[in-house]
Structures are given as structure tokens and as C-alpha cells.
Amino acid sequence: MTDAHIPLESEYWQKGFRWIAGVDEAGRGPLAGPVVAAACLIPYGVELKGIRDSKTLSKSRREKLYWDIVTQTLVGVGVVDEKEIDRINIFQASLLAMRKAVLALPKTPDMIFVDGKFPFDIPIPQIPVIKGDQKLVSVGAASIIAKVTRDAMMEKLDLEYPQYGFKQHKGYPTPEHITALSVYGPSPIHRMSFRPVEEAANNLAAALMEV
Numbered sequence: 001m002t003d004a005h006i007p008l009e010s011e012y013w014q015k016g017f018r019w020i021a022g023v024d025e026a027g028r029g030p031l032a033g034p035v036v037a038a039a040c041l042i043p044y045g046v047e048l049k050g051i052r053d054s055k056t057l058s059k060s061r062r063e064k065l066y067w068d069i070v071t072q073t074l075v076g077v078g079v080v081d082e083k084e085i086d087r088i089n090i091f092q093a094s095l096l097a098m099r100k101a102v103l104a105l106p107k108t109p110d111m112i113f114v115d116g117k118f119p120f121d122i123p124i125p126q127i128p129v130i131k132g133d134q135k136l137v138s139v140g141a142a143s144i145i146a147k148v149t150r151d152a153m154m155e156k157l158d159l160e161y162p163q164y165g166f167k168q169h170k171g172y173p174t175p176e177h178i179t180a181l182s183v184y185g186p187s188p189i190h191r192m193s194f195r196p197v198e199e200a201a202n203n204l205a206a207a208l209m210e211v
Contacts, residue, residue: 021109022138030171037097038145076104
């Protein structure tokens with residue numbers, strides 16, 4: 001991301017909006033663990049360098065930028081766990097996590113840029129931006145906060161369920177994760193509504209019935 005992305009936010013600063021937040025989420029695709037969203041409100045005049053989509057950054061670079069962001073901006077985080085994901089589906093859970101993230105901000109924004117196509121339920125003006133994490137500093141910063149936060153949560157959960165390798169794949173459906181699922185079956189933090197997890201549970205149940 002370069003400074004070429006800043007004018008879109010500056011356009012709204014010039015319109016009188018002073019508290020503009022970017023919102024993004026991490027963890028829609030994994031088979032286990034929560035979905036985590038972050039809201040990042042960059043105070044007017046603060047300039048962050050090197051911000052881009054968290055997925056394109058190395059782990060060390062993300063963690064360095066994480067501390068730059070939390071010390072220079074206002075941040076809110078929203079978490080929706082796997083049980084709620086199963087209850088309302090991952091799409092609705094992602095929107096709920098975004099709402100929670102904005103509500104967790106210490107200052108209410110007067111404008112929100114949302115990564116993706118869809119706004120969420122909150123009475124604040126919103127502009128969805130496809131690939132917003134690549135186009136807007138505030139959304140790119142939110143993507144970094146969300147991913148670093150979720151990765152840390154999955155690394156902690158790896159200590160409870162080491163057989164699945166969460167520290168390495170963070171719950172995403174890698175071949176190693178699928179193999180572990182077939183051997184051990186789902187853990188308490190797996191998303192039972194996701195097909196590979198449901199299939200692993202059914203296969204395990206069938207195998208036990210044959211014993």
C-alpha cells in the first residue's frame with residue numbers, strides 16, 4: 001500500500017468527517033476457532049507507514065505494525081466464537097464481529113469504511129469497499145489487528161489441542177489439518193457446521209459403531 005490510497009480517506013476528512021474508522025475481519029475460512037474483527041480509528045492528521053493487507057505481510061512485519069497501530073490509533077476488537085458461528089452461520093458471525101469491534105472503540109466514529117461488499121447493523125454511515133484492506137490505510141490497519149489477534153488466540157488454543165497443529169495453520173483447512181481431523185475427530189473448538197468437520201464427525205461416529 002502506498003500513499004496513493006490515502007486520498008479516499010482524505011476526501012471524507014475534507015467533507016467534515018473527523019473520526020473515520022476502517023473495519024475488517026480475520027477467520028472466515030478456518031474450520032476451527034473464532035472469527036475476529038477489528039475497527040481502527042485513525043485520528044485526523046496521524047500518518048501510518050507500511051500498512052497493507054495483513055495476508056501479504058510476514059508474521060514479524062505484521063507484529064511490528066500491530067504495535068505501531070495500537071500506539072497511534074484507537075482500536076476495537078470483536079470476537080464471535082465457533083458455537084455462535086454454528087448457530088448463525090459464518091457470514092452473519094462476521095458482520096456481528098464487526099459490529100462488536102466498532103462498539104468496542106473508545107470513540108464513536110462518524111464514518112466507517114468496511115472491507116468487502118456488505119455493511120453491518122450499526123447506525124453509523126458506512127461505505128463497503130471491495131479489497132478495502134488493499135485500498136485504505138484504516139481498513140489495512142484493521143486487517144492487521146484482526147489477524148494478529150486471532151493468530152495469537154489460535155496459538156494459545158494449540159496448547160489445549162496440540163494434536164491438530166493450530167499453531168501452524170491457525171485452523172485453516174490445510175492437508176495436515178484435514179488429516180488430524182480424520183484421525184482425532186473434531187475438537188470442542190471446531191466449527192461443526194463446516195462440511196469437512198461435519199464429515200469427520202460422521203466418519204468417526206460410523207467407525208465407532210462398527211467396533
